[in-house]
Amino acid sequence: MATADPARPGFHLPLLLLAGFRTLIDDLHAELAREGHPELRPLHGFVLQAVGADGTTASELGQKLGISKQAAGKTVDRLVAVGYLERADDPSDARRRLVRVTPRGADGLRRSAEIFDRLRARWADTLGPDRVTALEDDLGTMASANWFRLDMPGWFGG
Amino acid sequence: MATADPARPGFHLPLLLLAGFRTLIDDLHAELAREGHPELRPLHGFVLQAVGADGTTASELGQKLGISKQAAGKTVDRLVAVGYLERADDPSDARRRLVRVTPRGADGLRRSAEIFDRLRARWADTLGPDRVTALEDDLGTMASANWFRLDMPGWFGG
DNA sequence: CTATTTCGTCAACCACGTTGACTACCTTAC
DNA sequence: GTAAGGTAGTCAACGTGGTTGACGAAATAG
Secondary structure (H helix, E strand, C coil): CHHHCCCCHHHHHHHHHHHHHHHHHHHHHHHHHHCCCCCCCHHHHHHHHHHCCCCECHHHHHHHHCCCHHHHHHHHHHHHHCCCEEEEECCCCCCCEEEEECHHHHHHHHHHHHHHHHHHHHHHHHHCHHHHHHHHHHHHHHHCCCCCCCCHHHCCCC | CHHHCCCCHHHHHHHHHHHHHHHHHHHHHHHHHHCCCCCCCHHHHHHHHHHCCCCECHHHHHHHHCCCHHHHHHHHHHHHHCCCEEEEECCCCCCCEEEEECHHHHHHHHHHHHHHHHHHHHHHHHHCHHHHHHHHHHHHHHHCCCCCCCCHHHCCCC
């Protein structure tokens, strides 16, 4: 493969990280689809996670995810449409529209966590538990600068 | 951060991989912009790389990147518009339109490789060269299935 | 010479992001 | 109590990156 050209070692690392991420994410969603959540898309897990048990609002969500409130609102729309989130009025502030995870959303979230645990175990089986931990430690050290920003336009569109 | 919740260790790994990738890619493009390539988007580097020194066609490119020929064609359009790729007729086959990297494209590619080397060196400075190598080895082992596919819809859209 | 395949493109569509403008509402200050 | 200002949510237009389906032109197979 061109990008794995040994003459350009610098290209290895980003591609490996991307491929590793993709492998995990693809496996997760294949399993999630098998377990009754075929509509759940890769971004959705992060969004559900960010909404959390206490609920939130579109603006807050946008801030948490590093995207605009409009983009967050649209994503909520989609997740509401497939039944993973619901909106409710905030009695204490008529401007706000509370966003909450539905039972179905909670189920998807729970299964995601379980599946990720199993996938991590598979990595541990292949590499050894210590190396997976070391990998996580090292990545944690290096990645701490850009933490948990999902605003895709940084690398893709927009 | 919610997704880094220690109670859900399974969420660590994918997020770390994503964050690591993002950090690298963001740093690359910040530096690339500084060096005279502000139009270069994260995907573009992979595409230029896939076009290669010998040139290719939209269909071939699509196959290499794991996307449709139409998507590949559109991406080529954009890269032609900003001067990184050019099209030429294939004298031996009137259906084909050769896609080639321009000198400007080659410059961007060369700089990308250099910058990635420097970024990798930074990782090596922080973690130690042996751990970076180990990280690459382990990721290579785990990620070997999904190599260099850019079809975002798998995780994002459509 | 005809049938099939392949290459490139067009058109419609979807997911995901952006900015700008606007309404409705809460809050603060006078 | 009202005017002013900030905040929440939505609408509209747009850009990027993907998808499928349809189609003409050119190469290839029979």
